Amino acid sequence: MDRTRGDIITGHCFGFAGKMIQFKHLKFRGNDRLGLAMIVASLVAISLTVATLLWNQKQSQEKQIRAQGVSLTRMLSGLPYEQLVPSQGRQELLSTIFQSQHDQNFAYAAIVDVDNNPIAVASAPGSTMPLADLPEKPGGWLSDRMLIASNGDTIIEFYSPLDAGEDKLAYLRLGYRQPVVGVSLEQVPFLATLGLIIFLLTPLFYLLVRKEVRPLREANEKITAIIESDQFKKIDLQVPAELTGFLDRFTAFVEFAKQRIDVLEDDQTKLVTSKNLITYSKSRIEAVLEAIPESVLILDQSGNISFANRNLTTLMGVSHDDVVNRSPADWCVNQELFEFISRYSKQSSASRLSETTRLNVGSLKPKNLVIKAYPIFSASDSSDINGTLIVIRDITKESTSQRQQGEFVAHVAHELKTPLNTMMLYTEALIDDDQEDPKTRIEAANIMRDEVERLAGLIDNLLSITKIEMGEISIERQRLRLHDFLEDTFEVASRTEHASELNCELDLASNLTSIMADKDLLRIAINNLLTNAMKYSRPGGAVSLSSEETEQSVRIIVRDEGIGISAEEQELIFERFYRSDDAKARKSAGHGLGLSLARDIVQLHNGTLTVSSKPNEGSEFVIQIWKETGLLKQVV
Amino acid sequence: MKTILLVDDEPMVLRIMRQALEKDGYQITTAFDGAEALEKMVVSQPDVLITDIDMPRMTGKELCLRIQAAMPDRCFPIFIMTSLTALEHRDWSGEITNLTFIEKPISLRKLRGRLAELAASPSAATVRAAE
Numbered sequence: 072m073d074r075t076r077g078d079i080i081t082g083h084c085f086g087f088a089g090k091m092i093q094f095k096h097l098k099f100r101g102n103d104r105l106g107l108a109m110i111v112a113s114l115v116a117i118s119l120t121v122a123t124l125l126w127n128q129k130q131s132q133e134k135q136i137r138a139q140g141v142s143l144t145r146m147l148s149g150l151p152y153e154q155l156v157p158s159q160g161r162q163e164l165l166s167t168i169f170q171s172q173h174d175q176n177f178a179y180a181a182i183v184d185v186d187n188n189p190i191a192v193a194s195a196p197g198s199t200m201p202l203a204d205l206p207e208k209p210g211g212w213l214s215d216r217m218l219i220a221s222n223g224d225t226i227i228e229f230y231s232p233l234d235a236g237e238d239k240l241a242y243l244r245l246g247y248r249q250p251v252v253g254v255s256l257e258q259v260p261f262l263a264t265l266g267l268i269i270f271l272l273t274p275l276f277y278l279l280v281r282k283e284v285r286p287l288r289e290a291n292e293k294i295t296a297i298i299e300s301d302q303f304k305k306i307d308l309q310v311p312a313e314l315t316g317f318l319d320r321f322t323a324f325v326e327f328a329k330q331r332i333d334v335l336e337d338d339q340t341k342l343v344t345s346k347n348l349i350t351y352s353k354s355r356i357e358a359v360l361e362a363i364p365e366s367v368l369i370l371d372q373s374g375n376i377s378f379a380n381r382n383l384t385t386l387m388g389v390s391h392d393d394v395v396n397r398s399p400a401d402w403c404v405n406q407e408l409f410e411f412i413s414r415y416s417k418q419s420s421a422s423r424l425s426e427t428t429r430l431n432v433g434s435l436k437p438k439n440l441v442i443k444a445y446p447i448f449s450a451s452d453s454s455d456i457n458g459t460l461i462v463i464r465d466i467t468k469e470s471t472s473q474r475q476q477g478e479f480v481a482h483v484a485h486e487l488k489t490p491l492n493t494m495m496l497y498t499e500a501l502i503d504d505d506q507e508d509p510k511t512r513i514e515a516a517n518i519m520r521d522e523v524e525r526l527a528g529l530i531d532n533l534l535s536i537t538k539i540e541m542g543e544i545s546i547e548r549q550r551l552r553l554h555d556f557l558e559d560t561f562e563v564a565s566r567t568e569h570a571s572e573l574n575c576e577l578d579l580a581s582n583l584t585s586i587m588a589d590k591d592l593l594r595i596a597i598n599n600l601l602t603n604a605m606k607y608s609r610p611g612g613a614v615s616l617s618s619e620e621t622e623q624s625v626r627i628i629v630r631d632e633g634i635g636i637s638a639e640e641q642e643l644i645f646e647r648f649y650r651s652d653d654a655k656a657r658k659s660a661g662h663g664l665g666l667s668l669a670r671d672i673v674q675l676h677n678g679t680l681t682v683s684s685k686p687n688e689g690s691e692f693v694i695q696i697w698k699e700t701g702l703l704k705q706v707v
Numbered sequence: 708m709k710t711i712l713l714v715d716d717e718p719m720v721l722r723i724m725r726q727a728l729e730k731d732g733y734q735i736t737t738a739f740d741g742a743e744a745l746e747k748m749v750v751s752q753p754d755v756l757i758t759d760i761d762m763p764r765m766t767g768k769e770l771c772l773r774i775q776a777a778m779p780d781r782c783f784p785i786f787i788m789t790s791l792t793a794l795e796h797r798d799w800s801g802e803i804t805n806l807t808f809i810e811k812p813i814s815l816r817k818l819r820g821r822l823a824e825l826a827a828s829p830s831a832a833t834v835r836a837a838e
Contacts, residue, residue, distance in 0.1 A: 489717065491811065491812045493723075495811075496720060496727075497723055499814065500727060500815065503815070
């Protein structure tokens with residue numbers, strides 16, 4: 072019955088707290104099942120009552136046996152030994168005592184000697200005295216013990232030492248069977264009456280409780296219906312007076328719970344909305360920080376990294392998970408960078424100022440970094456710092472470019488001043504030549520002319536290179552009859568001073584194809600190759616310009632029998648301002664731009680310029696330019 | 708008679724300078740680069756060294772540094788011919804004593820004047836060189 076009441080009340084409370092619990096399965100159980108439970112309960116109650124009664128009866132019997140045994144043993148052990156043992160013409164005392172006992176549990180009474188041999192025994196039919204050792208020295212006046220007889224009975228035995236005279240000792244042993252739990256025939260009517268009473272009382276009790284609980288049941292059903300309809304309203308019920316207060320309070324509780332749920336739902340909606348807004352704002356800010364070209368780190372107040380963009384992880388060569396939510400000590404291997412970041416890990420005065428530093432990091436691939444730290448102040452309180460924004464800019468390329476620019480300018484200055492220097496020296500020599508030696512004057516004039524040419528060539532090449540570098544040069548492709556073009560270019564080159572002592576050869580196929588190329592630029596490239604070949608040739612050596620044509624390309628070949636180029640230098644010669652360390656090469660005046668420009672021009676035509684050479688045997692420079700068919704094939 | 712060691716990789720420069728300075732009575736030894744200059748210095752002890760900077764095998768800068776390392780107590784002056792006038796191109800020269808930069812294009816007249824001065828009063832020339 073209590074369980075039923077509990078179901079109803081628990082069902083209510085839980086329903087309001089969670090609101091999502093379904094109440095259908097908490098409906099009142101069927102009466103049939105409850106009636107059956109009542110019968111089972113009354114049977115259990117009857118069984119328990121009877122068992123308790125019988126147990127008490129057994130306990131009482133056992134207590135009685137013990138009292139009786141102790142008093143009888145005490146009495147018998149006080150009698151003279153001669154009275155206890157049987158003698159002629161006198162009835163045995165033990166048998167007499169035994170017969171006078173009307174206790175059905177009495178099993179035996181015996182006098183035994185020290186070796187446990189019976190001197191006198193009186194026993195109930197079917198009972199035997201179990202064999203059991205007696206103590207060698209009597210431990211006390213009276214003792215008892217539990218023994219198991221040969222027929223399986225449990226015996227409570229009382230024993231006592233006896234003075235048998237002549238310094239002999241004997242023992243008195245009294246045994247009772249331990250009472251067992253059982254129902255005797257005369258007890259049956261009493262027990263049956265008791266069971267009937269209990270059996271009748273149980274349903275009566277059930278009906279009474281059920282009558283009392285009915286208002287609660289009705290309230291439960293009504294409240295369940297209200298909850299299932301999901302419309303809270305005042306619970307209006309006809310209930311006994313003692314339940315009115317409870318119901319009023321319960322209705323107030325429902326009202327309170329309803330208001331509380333409304334407030335919580337409202338709060339929940341606001342919370343979800345603001346969370347979505349924050350997530351949206353955060354992802355937008357992160358997208359902006361990811362998009363900027365610098366590496367960005369954000370330290371929180373405790374000095375841990377709360378954000379790092381992809382540029383930073385790439386720059387540092389670490390993964391995103393290695394950095395975010397970690398301390399800089401976990402991933403920053405550069406000591407100087409670590410020290411800089413660490414200054415902003417603490418709430419010190421240093422962390423309140425913006426700061427910029429420059430670092431060179433890395434040994435294999437050195438990088439120049441500019442690192443700026445900006446404290447992030449709280450929007451509401453400018454004295455409160457929320458963290459630090461660290462922006463790292465990799466200026467390695469800019470630095471390299473600036474350095475290269477500086478080197479280029481220095482090279483240009485050097486190359487311009489070298490011919491000027493020679494001219495200056497010879498001019499002064501001419502002025503100071505008071506002997507007016509014609510030979511000296513002619514030599515000086517020739518040298519000065521060569522140096523002017525060298526200077527002009529250098530300036531032309533410089534201008535062309537600058538234009539190519541700045542992307543200002545535009546190729547004006549036109550159909551070029553290659554045979555005529557090469558012939559003209561060769562003619563001009565072979566008329567120069569360099570060619571005078573050389574054997575210049577032109578070897579072109581008469582039916583050489585036409586190509587689409589920028590005439591002026593290609594002329595500069597081929598002229599640079601021819602001039603080079605002539606400059607580094609020995610007197611009497613051969614310089615040739617030839618061509619080869621295939622289906623897809625044309626090859627223009629400039630060959631000489633000059634000093635040649637070592638294998639190590641063959642790639643270096645195309646670098647700007649590269650001058651060979653070879654003293655023989657140094658004897659010719661060069662400025663280190665001709666080959667570099669030639670390669671740039673050929674590459675503008677999507678062609679290649681290659682060299683093969685052996686020192687002291689000569690060199691071969693090959694320009695390969697694709698014909699339209701070849702270009703098309705390359706694209707496909 | 709003073710001995711001058713002239714070092715330059717431009718043969719025309721060597722030729723005209725040799726002609727001019729020999730007329731002034733100097734004994735001239737020439738070398739094409741720093742490495743050759745070092746070899747020549749072992750044979751003939753020059754009173755003056757005039758060298759270019761940009762040369763193959765061994766540059767004028769390296770030549771000066773080697774001489775300074777080998778002969779810290781050297782007395783003879785060194786004239787070094789350079790196209791680059793900015794101080795940043797001379798920052799290596801601080802530890803080298805008695806070194807004078809002369810800018811290209813070289814004025815033979817000025818150089819000859821400086822050498823004549825040096826022959827007359829070595830200390831005065833040294834002071835000027837130090838400037």
